[in-house]
Amino acid sequence: MAVAFTFPGQGSQAVGMGKDLADAFPEARRIFQEVDDALGENLSKLIWEGPEETLTLTANAQPALMAVSLAAIRALESRGFSLKDKVAYVAGHSLGEYSALAAAGFVSVADAARLLRIRGNAMQAAVPAGEGAMAAIIGLEQADVEAACAEAAQGAGSVCQVANDNGGGQLVISGTKAAVELAAKLCTEKGAKRALMLEVSAPFHSALMTPAAEIMREALASVAKAAPVVPIVSNVTVTPTSDPDEIARRLVEQVIARVRWRETVEWFGANGVATLYEIGAGKVLSGLARRINRDIATTSVGSAADVEAVLATLA
Numbered sequence: 001m002a003v004a005f006t007f008p009g010q011g012s013q014a015v016g017m018g019k020d021l022a023d024a025f026p027e028a029r030r031i032f033q034e035v036d037d038a039l040g041e042n043l044s045k046l047i048w049e050g051p052e053e054t055l056t057l058t059a060n061a062q063p064a065l066m067a068v069s070l071a072a073i074r075a076l077e078s079r080g081f082s083l084k085d086k087v088a089y090v091a092g093h094s095l096g097e098y099s100a101l102a103a104a105g106f107v108s109v110a111d112a113a114r115l116l117r118i119r120g121n122a123m124q125a126a127v128p129a130g131e132g133a134m135a136a137i138i139g140l141e142q143a144d145v146e147a148a149c150a151e152a153a154q155g156a157g158s159v160c161q162v163a164n165d166n167g168g169g170q171l172v173i174s175g176t177k178a179a180v181e182l183a184a185k186l187c188t189e190k191g192a193k194r195a196l197m198l199e200v201s202a203p204f205h206s207a208l209m210t211p212a213a214e215i216m217r218e219a220l221a222s223v224a225k226a227a228p229v230v231p232i233v234s235n236v237t238v239t240p241t242s243d244p245d246e247i248a249r250r251l252v253e254q255v256i257a258r259v260r261w262r263e264t265v266e267w268f269g270a271n272g273v274a275t276l277y278e279i280g281a282g283k284v285l286s287g288l289a290r291r292i293n294r295d296i297a298t299t300s301v302g303s304a305a306d307v308e309a310v311l312a313t314l315a
Contacts, residue, residue, distance in 0.1 A: 001274030002088035003314070004233075006289075007069045007100045009093035009259075012282030013061045015050040017302065018068035022048075024304035027078040028071035031109060035067040038110035039117055043067070058201055059120035062095045063113045068302065069099040069280030070109050075307045076314070084229040086314050088273065089240055091233040093285060094164075094205070094259050095119070097251065103279070104228030106247060111223040118219045122212035123202050123255065132203030133180040134163060137171045139193030145171050145183075148190060152183035163205035167262030168291030172198070174206035205259055213255040220248045238263045261285075265292040277301055277310065 021028040022044070032044040046055055047064045055061060073083070083090075083103060092100035095116060102112035137145050146162060153160040153175065160183045163174035173183055180203070184195035203209070225248060231240035234250045236257045241247060265288070268276065275297045278285045286298040301310055 002272045003086060003275050003277065004089040004091065004268050004273045005083070005087050005100065005103070005230075005277050005279050006285045007090070007092035007096035007103070008065060008278060008280050008282055008285055009096045010058065010061050010065065012280070012284050013055055013065055014281060015052050015055055016048055017064075017281040018071050019048045020304045021068070021071045021075055021302075021307070025071075025075040025078055025307070027074040031071040031074050032067055034109050035063060035113040038113040039063065057120075058124050059117055062098075062116040062120040065095060065281055066099040066102060066109075066112055066116055069096070070102055070112075072279050072301050072307065073103045075304070076301070076311065079307070079311050081311065081314055087230050089233050089268070089271075090228070090230050091264050091268075092235075093261055094235065094254070096280075096285075097232065097235055097254065099280065100232055101228055101247065104230045104232065105226055106228040106232075106244065107223055107225060115216075115219055115223065119212070119216055119255070122215040123204060123209055126210070126212040127202050127208050129201075131177060132175065132206070132208055133177040134172055134174045134198045134200045134203055135180050135184040136194070136196045136198055137173060137184070137187045137192050138196070139169045140171070140187050140190060142171060144190045145173065145187055145192075148183045148186035149173055149175070149179075151186060152179040155179070159203070159207050161206050162258050163203075164259045165262045166259075167265060167288050169193075170288075174203040175208065176203070205255070205257060207256055209256045213252050216255055217252045220251060233264055233267060235259045235261075235264070238267050261288060262292055265289050265296065269293040269296055275299065275313075277314075 160175035160179035164172035
């Protein structure tokens, strides 16, 4: 049975993440230095010492999470692990796709850090503060959520769409503030267990991110790309690919498109994946996977102890 590596997205960040990896593995420490050098700043100090409110800023959280994921990969590799030989597929939740692709050699770690800084800034700047919003809808069928979004987006200039299908009855909607608030109200009326407005800085994965998508198109065109050593299952298509041009196109589309994580985990289950390893900070993806498909085993690899523990199972 096959193994897949998954890489977390924004929201998994925490002050101090990756520090013990850097302390235990010189190869992991070099990743943090490489990211610092690529960005021309001491991001690792922010990752390990905070403050949390600065780390949480989109432009910081995105390259920071990638750095921790790649530090874990390098720690595994320092003990003889080979991604190419042991892993059938990689996937990442939103920004986690960049982590997955850097791990698989599609772009360098330095370029991934720079791309994620550009992506974070572009997504933040795409919509003026206060004009966009996101909300989590819990316990309502997807068709009902989509119907609520369509009804709420009927006004001129209104945007409301499903941004994340996370599985386990959790959907996230995104768009213009008034439309998202109305859609959340409609979802409650339709029977949602909860409709919670999220504290986010922009309406990610919605049509309002189109300016950011265009910036990423130019940014991705300017970096060296190679076929990843392991196919990536795209957020946008939920199909595996190793074609560099297609991957770049999907990364551009991903900025405005739905993160289809439920379908991704379901695809893994239908295609022989028995174990998902969550590489990097937190355990969010492991929790989602357990709610989507209990037949798939999950393991988080975000600390030095985790690295040592999983090496035997990956041998």
